[in-house]
Amino acid sequence: MMKSFIILIILLFGFAKAEQDTTKVIHNDPWIAYDKFLHFSVSASIVLSTQYTLERKMNYKTKDAMFISVLVSSVNGILKELWDNRQPNGFISKKDILANIAGITFGVFIIKI
Numbered sequence: 001m002m003k004s005f006i007i008l009i010i011l012l013f014g015f016a017k018a019e020q021d022t023t024k025v026i027h028n029d030p031w032i033a034y035d036k037f038l039h040f041s042v043s044a045s046i047v048l049s050t051q052y053t054l055e056r057k058m059n060y061k062t063k064d065a066m067f068i069s070v071l072v073s074s075v076n077g078i079l080k081e082l083w084d085n086r087q088p089n090g091f092i093s094k095k096d097i098l099a100n101i102a103g104i105t106f107g108v109f110i111i112k113i
Helices: 002-018 034-057 062-086 094-112
Strands: none
Touching: 034 062, 034 094, 062 094
16 A cells, blocks of 8 residues: 555656656746645545545445545646646646645545544
8 A cells, every 4th residue: 555655656746747848937836825725625635535435435445445545636636737737827836746745645644543
């Protein structure tokens, strides 16, 4: 389980790096912003709700439900950043990705309590 989680994080950073534009453009992307709160809270919410649904309502094993919930939340975060990158003046924000990872980690922590 932990190996899968680590591989998933490495893939997240790999996708972000692969999609990065090579031109040097300075973007205003502060650490403390409402956007980062949304990335954190949505990622945590997806992990928690997916875990609950899979484990309690669909009778998945805890380990399997955890893996799927982390995967779903991670894919959501990646797709959101790829979408942002395709918008006019958009870019892939490493800070947003870190906020997603923090939210996923927080969700996993809450589940394991």
